[in-house]
Amino acid sequence: MKKMDWFFSLFLIIAGLTCLLFSATGFGHESILAFGRTFFKVCMWFICPVIIFVCLSLWVNFRNKK
Amino acid sequence: MTINRIGLKLGAIIMVLMIVILVSSGLAVDRLFTNFYDTQLREDTEEIAAHFTTMAESNDTFSQSMLRAFAKFSNVKAFWLNADGKILALSEEGQPNVSFIRAADTRRLLSGRPVEFRTSDAQGNRFYVVGKPVKTGQFTRSAIYIVSSMKKADDSLQRLRNLLMLSGLGAFLLASGMILITSKLLSSPLLQMQKMTEKMAGGNWDTRLQIRSHDEIGMLGHSINDLAASLQRYRDTRQAFFSNISHELRTPVTYLQGYARVLADGLVDSDKERRQYLSIIYQESVRLGHLINDLFDLSKMEEGQITLTMEWLDLKEIIQTSVQKVKLKAEKKRLSLQMDLHDSVPLIRGDRKRMEQVLLNLLENAIRYTEKGIIRVQLVRHKETIVLSISDTGMGIPKDELPYIFDRFYRVEKSRARKYGGTGLGLSIVKKYVELQGGSLEVDSEPGRGSVFKLIFSDGQKQRKGRMKS
Numbered sequence: 001m002k003k004m005d006w007f008f009s010l011f012l013i014i015a016g017l018t019c020l021l022f023s024a025t026g027f028g029h030e031s032i033l034a035f036g037r038t039f040f041k042v043c044m045w046f047i048c049p050v051i052i053f054v055c056l057s058l059w060v061n062f063r064n065k066k
Numbered sequence: 067m068t069i070n071r072i073g074l075k076l077g078a079i080i081m082v083l084m085i086v087i088l089v090s091s092g093l094a095v096d097r098l099f100t101n102f103y104d105t106q107l108r109e110d111t112e113e114i115a116a117h118f119t120t121m122a123e124s125n126d127t128f129s130q131s132m133l134r135a136f137a138k139f140s141n142v143k144a145f146w147l148n149a150d151g152k153i154l155a156l157s158e159e160g161q162p163n164v165s166f167i168r169a170a171d172t173r174r175l176l177s178g179r180p181v182e183f184r185t186s187d188a189q190g191n192r193f194y195v196v197g198k199p200v201k202t203g204q205f206t207r208s209a210i211y212i213v214s215s216m217k218k219a220d221d222s223l224q225r226l227r228n229l230l231m232l233s234g235l236g237a238f239l240l241a242s243g244m245i246l247i248t249s250k251l252l253s254s255p256l257l258q259m260q261k262m263t264e265k266m267a268g269g270n271w272d273t274r275l276q277i278r279s280h281d282e283i284g285m286l287g288h289s290i291n292d293l294a295a296s297l298q299r300y301r302d303t304r305q306a307f308f309s310n311i312s313h314e315l316r317t318p319v320t321y322l323q324g325y326a327r328v329l330a331d332g333l334v335d336s337d338k339e340r341r342q343y344l345s346i347i348y349q350e351s352v353r354l355g356h357l358i359n360d361l362f363d364l365s366k367m368e369e370g371q372i373t374l375t376m377e378w379l380d381l382k383e384i385i386q387t388s389v390q391k392v393k394l395k396a397e398k399k400r401l402s403l404q405m406d407l408h409d410s411v412p413l414i415r416g417d418r419k420r421m422e423q424v425l426l427n428l429l430e431n432a433i434r435y436t437e438k439g440i441i442r443v444q445l446v447r448h449k450e451t452i453v454l455s456i457s458d459t460g461m462g463i464p465k466d467e468l469p470y471i472f473d474r475f476y477r478v479e480k481s482r483a484r485k486y487g488g489t490g491l492g493l494s495i496v497k498k499y500v501e502l503q504g505g506s507l508e509v510d511s512e513p514g515r516g517s518v519f520k521l522i523f524s525d526g527q528k529q530r531k532g533r534m535k536s
Binding site: 001005006008009010011012013014015016017018019020021022023024026027 | 225226229230232233235236237238239240241242243244246247250251254
């Protein structure tokens, strides 16, 4: 995959997450700060499995090469 | 950004599925909330109407001021009708809109049955109306209409719908980003394969795929790599074959031309010399004949046009016949030809003529490359296989040359051809004939000590019995 593909995909994912979070917090008239906090939490939940998966695959690759 | 067709198709399919799921779940959620709000409003309005009715039934002093106070408190409009259907009291001052009150509903109310319905005004505001009869004993004294505005619920629903649409858009964008990555990752190996096969179609068979996965796509990649390797090997061997065949044919033809020219021009000094040249011409023409016959056999085998007459063969009998045929050649070189044939060896399925040709080829090779010592033919039964081995005490073959000796025109030493004769196709033909008859050929050799060629056949009779039992 090219850098442009990654950029475009990540842009779509972040835009999608923003829309989802805005709709989730929009009903209760929450502040921008609360929205930011929720966004950060969701991003962390989203990124953590990705980081774990990448680390695991790197470890498996390293073991296979060894 | 590059978009490939397979990635686009894959992405489009997942996206369509995603949209179908989103739309259907969105509709379900919308209906769920609409029904929830409607039910809530109906229950609330009915409860308020019941309170009003109870108050009106139990309290003779129930008046317009009380009605207004309770209506304001409950955030509803209330209409109190007398037994004639005329309005006794209103919850608000001024001239209220009473167009929703229909004579049929009022008659129904005054006959003692409750009514409930939805209505809307000219501005499109929706209302939920509940009508209850006010009874004294068995008789209906009056009736009360409670009109609850649905504006708040409708506003909430509209806002909820907007947020649902936004979350749907969010889910769509999120899915698009993920689908883009997934479709790219999934289609990337297929595109690599497509590019590689395109190169292969263009004649570039040196190219290979870098395979990382071990799934079906990885296996497909391995198969394509194997195919490329096979095609490359085929091209190389074909080139070598044409190069060899032209060389092998040119050599005897050159000899024939040269010696025939010498004889034709009378450039011989003696009769002995002339006989010697004629003998060379004869030997070369015989070699040429053998070469053409061998080539013909090989090409027929490779095209699958050779037909074998399969029958039950007694290998002992075939060995004895073949040994008898080469006995004279062995005696000329003072070689000892020995046989060790076990009696317990069963019959095998094969073509008599081809099997004899195989044995003759191997025996002649053994005699050709052995200067002194013995040539031994052994036939034994080993477990469920029959092993026919031909060993000699000849010059042997170096280990690194062994994998190639069954290749067409391969010679351990290029100078051997002239010295020992042979076409360079014998072992290739032997291997193909053995394989066609369901056997396999193994060779073991040590330079200076000799070689052992082993023909291994499975016990056909035992296999047949096994099949019949099962």
